[in-house]
Amino acid sequence: MTPKQPNSDTKHHQFGGQWTIxxxxxxxxxLQSYTTALKDKPTAESPFRKAFIDAFAGSGYRDVRHDADNSHESQSLLFPDLAGDEPQALLDGSAKLALQTEPPFDRYIFIDRSPARCARLEELKSEFPDRADRIDIQQGDANEKIQDLCETDWRSHRAVLFLDPYGMQVEWKSIEAVARTQAIDLWLLFPLGIGVNRLLTRSGDIPDSWRQRLNLLLGTQDWYDEFYRIETTPTLFGTEQERVVKASMETIGRYFNHRLKQIFAGVIEEPGVLRSSLNNPLYLLCFAVGNVRGKPVALRIAEHLLKEVR
Structure with missing residues (x-):
């Protein structure tokens, strides 16, 4: 069965255009390959209970505005020209695509901070009545909800987690919690061009609030030495001139992917690149496998799908 394609109506996908699709x-x-591959696994009598988790199921846009309202991030992480109809695009996209997947998941967990968007997500229960009792809408902070979910017993459960924040809300400690379950496959949009690269100033002088945001996302303070180096060149007068050289976006992306490799069973070597209409990198579409036994099949499927997004 061919997977259902996301609705490409321009009214619903004005925000991201082709990269959103x-x-x-x-x-x-x-998702279709995942539920098919895990059907009757490990045994037909006692199969895994499979879940789809969308931690930013409505939209991250208003969350970023709220969180960064009084900081430098309000200028660096909010791009009204990209905003368009993103809440509807995501609602009509990831949540509905998961609910349309055959074979179905046993549970659908949709998380959002906004009560209004959670109310909209509740409407999916009437739209998909045969799966209404499997839908769990959780209103709250995505990082807190993810970490709480990951603390449960995952031995008889498996899941796909979709982390698609608008900005830089995802914290590394949440990603670590996901990896510790050894049961969750992760699709993550890493805000390469739209977030991280914009916070890394050319001079290397980074405001404290930006540093803290990068620390939370990357889970370490070591990133500074990885992303900046001092280059020394001799002058005509026998002295040396120093200048700060900022890392390329390729280097930044490799660094984050290497961080994922340190904690997950398997990680796609070359993430997808989601670009703007001007061909500028916005996000990396990263994939990480939670379980060692599922690693070969999961990586093969993800590698095939990502060929069209590089």
Whole structure:
């Protein structure tokens, strides 16, 4: 069965255009392959209970505005020209694609901070009545909810987690919690061009609030030495001139992917790149496998799907 393609109506996808459609197409393909591959696993008598978790199920846009309202991030992480109809695009995208997946998941967990968007997500229960009792809407902070979910016993459960924040809300400690379950496959949009690269100033002088945001996302303070170096060149007068050289976006992306490799069973070597209409990198579409036994199949499927997003 061909996976259902995301609705490409321009009214619903004004925010991201083609890159939004591409990320959802990859997700739809993986979800169908995932539930098919795990059907009757490990045994037909006692199969895994499978869940789809969307931690930013409505939209991250208003969350970023709220969190960064009184900081430098309000200028660096909010891009009204990209905003458009993103809440509807995501609602009509990831949540509905998961609910349309065959074979179905046993549980659908949709998380959002906004009570209003959670109310909209509740409407999915009437739209998908045969799966209404499997839908769990959780209103709250995505990082807190993810970490709470990961603390439960995962031995008889498996899941796909979709982390698609608008900005830089995801914290590394949440990603670590996911990896510790050894049961969750992770699709993550890493805010390469739209977030991290914008906070890394050319001079290397980074405001404390930006440093803290990068520390939370990357889970370490060591990133500074990885992303900046001092280059020394001799002058005509026998002295040396020093200048700060900032890392390329390729270097930043490799650094984050290496961080994922340190904690997950398997990670796609070359993430997808989601670009703007001007061909500028906005996000990396990263994939990490939670379980060692599922690693070969999961990586093979993800690699095939990501070929169209590089």
């Amino acid at each position: 591409r990320k959802l197409t990859v997700l739809a393909g993986y």
